[in-house]
Amino acid sequence: DTEVTQTPKHLVMGMTNKKSLKCEQHMGHRAMYWYKQKAKKPPELMFVYSYEKLSINESVPSRFSPECPNSSLLNLHLHALQPEDSALYLCASSPRAAGIGQNYGYTFGSGTRLTVV
Amino acid sequence: AQTVTQSQPEMSVQEAETVTLSCTYDTSESDYYLFWYKQPPSRQMILVIRQEAYKQQNATENRFSVNFQKAAKSFSLKISDSQLGDAAMYFCVRLSNFGNEKLTFGTGTRLTIIP
Numbered sequence: 001d002t003e004v005t006q007t008p009k010h011l012v013m014g015m016t017n018k019k020s021l022k023c024e025q026h027m028g029h030r031a032m033y034w035y036k037q038k039a040k041k042p043p044e045l046m047f048v049y050s051y052e053k054l055s056i057n058e059s060v061p062s063r064f065s066p067e068c069p070n071s072s073l074l075n076l077h078l079h080a081l082q083p084e085d086s087a088l089y090l091c092a093s094s095p096r097a098a099g100i101g102q103n104y105g106y107t108f109g110s111g112t113r114l115t116v117v
Numbered sequence: 118a119q120t121v122t123q124s125q126p127e128m129s130v131q132e133a134e135t136v137t138l139s140c141t142y143d144t145s146e147s148d149y150y151l152f153w154y155k156q157p158p159s160r161q162m163i164l165v166i167r168q169e170a171y172k173q174q175n176a177t178e179n180r181f182s183v184n185f186q187k188a189a190k191s192f193s194l195k196i197s198d199s200q201l202g203d204a205a206m207y208f209c210v211r212l213s214n215f216g217n218e219k220l221t222f223g224t225g226t227r228l229t230i231i232p
Contacts, residue, residue: 031218042208042222043162056218088160094218104150104169104212106220108162 001026006091006109014117015081021112023074023091029107032074034066035090037111043090049074081116088113119144121211123223130199131231137184138194138226140209147171150212151185153194155205156225165207168192196228204230 004025013019023032031050035043048056049068057066063085065077074091091109121142130136142151153165168176168185176183180197196203209223 033218040225042225043220045219048218050218090160090162092162105152105164105167106162107164108154110159110161113160 002107004091004093004107004109006089006112008112009110010113010115012115012117013078013081015083017081018077018079020078021076021089021091021114023076023109024072025093025107026072027093027095027107028071029093029095030071031094032068033092033094033106034074034076035092037088037090039087047076078114081114083116086114086116119211119213119221121209121221121223123207123209123226125226126224127227127229129229129231130196132199132201134199135195135197136199136228138196138207138209138228140192140194140223142190142192142209142211142221142223144190144211144213146213151183151192152210152212152220153181153183153192154208154210155203156208157202157205162208166194199230201230201232204228 007022033048034046037043045058046060047066052068063080067075088111090111092106094106149170151168154162155165156162166176166178166181175185182195184193206225206227208225211221
């Protein structure tokens, strides 16, 4: 299995809703990431988990809450979002953090298109 | 700030022809990784090719090759025999080898393939 699987593919939520995005990989990667991508822009890093511990939080508002229950699974819990949070949310994984070997690279999922109404 | 610059927001190429996408970057490090990722309308970011800065030999992957000029901090992507499936947004990306796991993306080049 060489994929990162994200669910759902599309999500529409109201500003008072609570929802979660899910990301799963079975490649044995020990680093997982959440990125936010607005239209026609490059992805922006939100969070990095390294060995299931949060290692980087790019000053993301608390209405976004990441969770890494195990080495294969990454969640992003959403609460009280704003319309400007509408974007494509990409999950990615890489073999290991803080150390790079041969054939290093990131594997991305196909994203969740989030619309906040 | 250690930036990645893609000066061509859009490019187009005739099918079966060759096209080169430009990328320059800024870094004070001697060791790092460079990647080209493509993002088609399907949205998934797909790794096209990688280059480790300590390797002088330019990376190649089938129809894709890079021209890595370390001193000039340049990392261009050449696509040979362009195919319709190559149409996508292409991002030049840099990764520090010093473990902060933060990819630095360029602004992207949208490539159109003309049949």
